[in-house]
Amino acid sequence: MEEMAVNLAVVGATGAVGEEFLRILESRKFPVKELRLLASRRSAGKKMQFCGVDYTVHELTKHSFQGIKIALFSAGASISREYVPYAIESGSVCVDNSSAFRMDDDVPLVVPEVNPQDIAKHHGVIANPNCSTIQMVVALKPIHDVARIKRIVVSTYQAVSGAGLKAIDELRKETASVLDGKEGFRRNLFPHQIAFNVLPQIPQSSAFLPNGYTSEEMKMMNETKKIMGDNNIRVTATTVRVPVIRSHSESVNVETEKKISAAEVKKLLSVAPGIRVVDDPANQLYPLATDAAGRDDVFVGRIREDESIEKGINLWIVSDNLRKGAALNAVQIAEMLL
Amino acid sequence: MEEMAVNLAVVGATGAVGEEFLRILESRKFPVKELRLLASRRSAGKKMQFCGVDYTVHELTKHSFQGIKIALFSAGASISREYVPYAIESGSVCVDNSSAFRMDDDVPLVVPEVNPQDIAKHHGVIANPNCSTIQMVVALKPIHDVARIKRIVVSTYQAVSGAGLKAIDELRKETASVLDGKEGFRRNLFPHQIAFNVLPQIPQSSAFLPNGYTSEEMKMMNETKKIMGDNNIRVTATTVRVPVIRSHSESVNVETEKKISAAEVKKLLSVAPGIRVVDDPANQLYPLATDAAGRDDVFVGRIREDESIEKGINLWIVSDNLRKGAALNAVQIAEMLL
Structure with missing residues (x-):
């Protein structure tokens, strides 16, 4: 398990969905090596708990993704449009909860129970569909x-x-x-x-x-x-x-x-x-x-x-x-x- | 106007719809000669205002409809099933807000903007459709x-x-x-x-x-x-x-x-x-x-x-x-x- 653990970033950590990310990663025992919590400058410095440990929220910049394997984005479409390219450039794979790329032909839009096979087609970003x-x-x-x-x-x-x-x-x-x-x-x-x-x-x-x-x-x-x-x-x-x-x-x-x-x-x-x-x-x-x-x-x-x-x-x-x-x-x- | 004024009964006067009956009769200047407010024994004795005058609510009985020209019913289907026949017997025409008679073949179900012509076919009771x-x-x-x-x-x-x-x-x-x-x-x-x-x-x-x-x-x-x-x-x-x-x-x-x-x-x-x-x-x-x-x-x-x-x-x-x-x-x- 330890070997497959990855460096993970959460973009929009302090939002309604960000908080859920942490609870779900915990409860599903997602193999996290390093956890990087990212948000707007306004939220930088806040503390959030993950697996009983306090993490500090950092300001999202184009340099935020160095060493990050998987980046979970949930900070709105304009943030995704701006920062997903930097994350991909840094070698991260992005799972994006915004509508920014959902309808792009070369971006898989995936619900694991429905079309898991589409994940393989990704080029650095997989879109998470709209909630409804x-x-x-x-x-x-x-x-x-x-x-x-x-x-x-x-x-x-x-x-x-x-x-x-x-x-x-x-x-x-x-x-x-x-x-x-x-x-x-x-x-x-x-x-x-x-x-x-x-x-x-x-x-x-x-x-x-x-x-x-x-x-x-x-x-x-x-x-x-x-x-x-x-x-x-x-x-x-x-x-x-x-x-x-x-x-x-x-x-x-x-x-x-x-x-x-x-x-x-x-x-x-x-x-x-x-x-x-x-x-x-x-x-x-x-x-x-x-x-x-x-x-x-x-x-x-x-x-x-x-x-x-x-x-x-x-x-x-x-x-x-x-x-x-x-x-x-x-x-x-x-x-x-x- | 005075000549066409009628004796009117409201059955279920103290309910949510009963209160609306009074406000609407007032605002539309419905020509009321005598107003008779009827409800269950529990509500009898209550006072309700109509055109600035206090009216006492009376208990609904089979004798409640003597002299009543029009009876507005809104006290649920079982009350309508029991008392509409007495009202008809007393010579009243009933407008019934319950579901009791709505689907009866010989009872018109009327929305004045849609099928006003059906009113003429009544035999003492016209059904008011379901709100939705x-x-x-x-x-x-x-x-x-x-x-x-x-x-x-x-x-x-x-x-x-x-x-x-x-x-x-x-x-x-x-x-x-x-x-x-x-x-x-x-x-x-x-x-x-x-x-x-x-x-x-x-x-x-x-x-x-x-x-x-x-x-x-x-x-x-x-x-x-x-x-x-x-x-x-x-x-x-x-x-x-x-x-x-x-x-x-x-x-x-x-x-x-x-x-x-x-x-x-x-x-x-x-x-x-x-x-x-x-x-x-x-x-x-x-x-x-x-x-x-x-x-x-x-x-x-x-x-x-x-x-x-x-x-x-x-x-x-x-x-x-x-x-x-x-x-x-x-x-x-x-x-x-x-």
Whole structure:
């Protein structure tokens, strides 16, 4: 084990996903020789714990990657665009959680349960898909393999932690303010009240595209095809922020080429890697954001036939957006690189 | 005006919808001669204000309807099943907000903007549709008239007030408890945490059907066809409770027979009765639950073409579930009865 241990960098260590990286690397006993925590100048000097030891966060510079074998990036697309090239130049392999390179033809976009074979094609960077896409494709791949998915209609219920630690703070403070009946809460992040409300715009800061879709919706539509390796899958998405701290929920409708029953889907998913079926309506058991938080699996329930078409299935898919939706998936990719 | 004033009863006056009945009757200057407020024995003796005057709530009995011309029912299906027959016997016409008679062949199920003509067919009771169905059909009828809707895939984001005043109270208290970091909050209504969570089960108390759907989902699927007067429309629904106090939001995907552009839909809906289009992505304007609360319109936005099929449209539909979703729609029916 000691021999295969590698020098590892975490870029964006102090963010919501950065913290998860450390917890997941610990719990999976990832063989770390040297750990280098990197962040913006603002966060440099902070201390973070890993395996009981304090590590100091360093400022990210183009020289940060010397001797680093694997660099986990989660600091946004512009940081990745700027620093991934330096990391590659230094001989690191990057697993990038941002959208910067996801749709580049020569960059593999990988969910280990779905397309592990694509990792081998990398040229220094492997892209980690968008959180809401990851959990959906994990749940849909086994169905696609058996019944071939023609079309997906997805509506999401996404947690605020997808917008970072500040978003969690804003939701909590605004919620307290509404409960207290106070007026004039000052928002920094969300364009509208998120407490006791739902916002059909993700990310909250970015412009809508000319076709009326948000970039999050386009990610689900485009990344799904690339990860599944099938450009014939048609996807339409509506992505919505809900006042939930952690875990994204998704209402997913699929139309298949071959008829598949709800019972068959349940059976298939029950034995599929990374999935836990929670589907016991008689006991009011179905996947819940609060139950998925802090856990690794993609939870699937409410599996039922769509009676509006001949060959359709409805599913409810829930997963921790910071874990399988981000840090865990990236660490799984890193494990396959070893 | 005085001559057409009628004796009016409100059954379930002390509930979430009952209170809205009074506010809407007031604001629309409904010509009330005598107002009779009825509720369970538990609520009898309470006072409620109407047009500045205190009214005492009386216990609902089979003799409550003597001299009553119009009875507005919103006290649940079992109360309606028991007492609507007495009201009819007393010569009242009932507008029933419960699900008791909605799918009966000889009971009109009416949304005034969609199928006002059906009111004439009543035999003493007109059913008010389910809240989540009403707002959807108001928004879809103009599209159906022009482009013929073949299929609807809807996912809902429903406010807790749909489950009554106690549900609002439970959401507020549980939210405060979670914010305070307290353990062991005792729920009376919801089977799982609703604070900072989403529950794919509506209503929270009723059993799932053998096909895996909830009764709320079946209502959307069945009532839509009846109100639109078109059994060829195929509907599949996933109904979800979100931690919102008031107003339901809906992500609706429609497939049409005739191609219709997003621009055409916007134009159509802009001039349709009961609809307000809020669709200005450049300024981050789209319908929001918090904005719709206390207002009468059905708000529609995020109107865009579904690129996964040849002829499809995605919409985001929001409306106050207690007003257009319940009390307002019923009062509009009552107005047409006059």
